[in-house]
Amino acid sequence: MNHRLLALVLAGCSLLSLAPALAGQAPRAASSADIPISRTDRIYAADQFSNTVSVISPADNRLLGVIRLGDPQPANLSPLYRGQVLVHGLGFAPDGKTLAVVSIGSNSVTFIDTATNAVKATTYIGRSPHEAFFTPDGRELWVTVRGEDYISVIDAATYAEKTRIRVPAGPGMQIFSPSGEYGYVCSSFTAETVAIRLGDHQIVGRIKQDSPFCPNIAASPDGRQVWLTLKDIGRVMVFDAKPPFNVIRTIDTGPLTNHVNFAHTMTGDFAYVTVGGLNTVKVFRTDNFEEVAAIPVGQLPHGLWPSGDGSRIYVGIENGDAVAAIDTATNRIVAQIPVGQAPQAVVYVANAVPQGDGTTGLQPLGVAAQATHLTLSPVDASTASRGQTSVSLFDQGLTQVLQAAVAGLEPRKPYILGLAERADGSGPIEPLASFKTNPAGSAVVNAVGPIRQVVRDRTGGQARYLVIVPGTVSEHGDPVQVQSRAS
Structure with missing residues (x-):
């Protein structure tokens, strides 16, 4: 090899070493490529008291409008009322084309076409469902029926319930290993989380919770860890994502610990935890569990989700009617976006609107802005x-x-x-x-x-x-x- 060619090869290696590593963000596997923020992406927030879903463009941190699934009081008190009540949970299909919206008060899951904002179907299930998420292959939607003792498994093609998986009473939230091998279900009424094998829906592991009130659970994109929150005692628990599912660490986080999610950045992998009683988002390394930041975000932070490239974390501010955008490089708020009333779950869907402006069917906030x-x-x-x-x-x-x-x-x-x-x-x-x-x-x-x-x-x-x-x-x-x- 001549000296000029060797110099070019070395220069190329140097440039490659300086380039950001590609790593997928939750809920995708770490082996997936990052997806830069663009105008085709959308952020969705479930607005519990206005019964709406707020739709945000992350490219300019702008509220595009809301999808109205129900009416405010007193209209929703009528026995003839047909809309949804207490819009709360969110999940999305792996291809980004379908949003699943859980309404606690009307026991429903509403399926929305992300490109058109149109309702494709509504499925009514058991008492007080809480959260929903699609399996990594996109074939099933698992919904935690918190008022009972099972997961409602919905066929993603027909929107009909196909089976039920019995779990400890009061399932709060479910999420899946990026590999698609396991589902993890924590409980809001029973001090036990279970690991379920997706292949046959069998429980293959049980993890004792430090308290009976878990509202949220998340799996790290590297497939190594599962983090769950314990809202009543202000703590998170971390356990091994693979058998025998041993508890790795417990961390005291603060009163009204709500949701947890992950971001892969240039400086490492981090868990972000919303702590409502302190009005902060706490940030922890996932390698040594060190707390590296406590970010003031506003009154009662709730759900949160990373952008497709991990450069932002978006947080629903429940008592502030807003979504805050956090720059993960600096752990500072870079935008506050007004949304509907009491945002709960928040999700980020990359390439949700491949064509057009994606505003069809959206409505202004109206009374929800008050x-x-x-x-x-x-x-x-x-x-x-x-x-x-x-x-x-x-x-x-x-x-x-x-x-x-x-x-x-x-x-x-x-x-x-x-x-x-x-x-x-x-x-x-x-x-x-x-x-x-x-x-x-x-x-x-x-x-x-x-x-x-x-x-x-x-x-x-x-x-x-x-x-x-x-x-x-x-x-x-x-x-x-x-x-x-x-x-």
């Missing part, structure tokens, strides 16, 4: 480090759905969210909702009514103030958190 955000702060300043409560009032017309992301209270204790006559919380308390905190001193509390009119607008009557008091309706103590005067 929400009021409040904060309840500790009465005792010495407990401020424990956290505070964020409250969103999602407009439904004359009424609102109140959702409080409660944090900073005593664990496993009964409390009341109510209305007080005075700003300091004194005077009689009118209860709105009773609740009990989880082991992390947190809870998510809901109520419905014309609440904004008395705590924010304060027109046409006496003003009231949101408070949290310990105890029960029949016997309670003094307020421990009160509505901030700035609210």
Whole structure:
């Protein structure tokens, strides 16, 4: 080989060593090529209280519109109502052509054509389904029926339920190994996750959960690890993705730990975890489990998903009606995109719209864009480090759905969210909702009514103030958190 040719070969090797390695992002295998962000990609967010799916273009971080699957209250209270209620879970086919949307309140899975935003079919299944995902070969959709004890397996060609797989009661979420060998199903009611062999739908492994409330689970693209979240105790568990499925690590993450997902970057593989009580996304290395970042993102982060090249992580901000875009190179927010009410699951679908602008059938946000955000702060300043409560009032017309992301209270204790006559919380308390905190001193509390009119607008009557008091309706103590005067 002459010197000139040798120099060219060495230069080529040098350039190759500097080029980014191709590695697939979740849920694809690491051996898949990265897919750069483009105008053919879409981000979808399931909007629980507006019963919509928000559709975002990641190329310019812009909301294109919403797919309206149902109506707000009180229309959805009618016995003749035919739309969906509590739009919550999302999954997508491997070819990116079909989006599966789970609605908890109407026990349904809606199949949407990603190119046209049109509903292709709706399948009704068991009580309170939670999440859905397609098998890696695209032939089946597995849906966790959290109100019962099975996975509903739906034929992706006919949209009909073909079989059921019995699992521990209250299955919360399922995901698959990138190889397509196993499905992993965690539980929201039972302290056990199971590994299921896809070939024959048989349970081949059982993993003990540290608590019975797992809402989310994810498999790393390299096929080595499975991470699950435990919302009630604020923890993630990591176990080996292959038999005997041994637990590798547990990590305390914080109150209201919600979802987890992965991104492969130039500096390594990372797990991103949403922690609602701290309003952050925590970032961990997957090799040594070191926490490398805690990113403030807004009130009650929920679902998240990486872009097709791992350069971005998109996070649904449940009590902020937004999707935040995180640059994985810097772990900083680079965009906040308004969406429908209380986004839950978020997915990123590469090449969802191969041709055209993909806006057919989309509608504007409308009433879904209206929400009021409040904060309840500790009465005792010495407990401020424990956290505070964020409250969103999602407009439904004359009424609102109140959702409080409660944090900073005593664990496993009964409390009341109510209305007080005075700003300091004194005077009689009118209860709105009773609740009990989880082991992390947190809870998510809901109520419905014309609440904004008395705590924010304060027109046409006496003003009231949101408070949290310990105890029960029949016997309670003094307020421990009160509505901030700035609210």
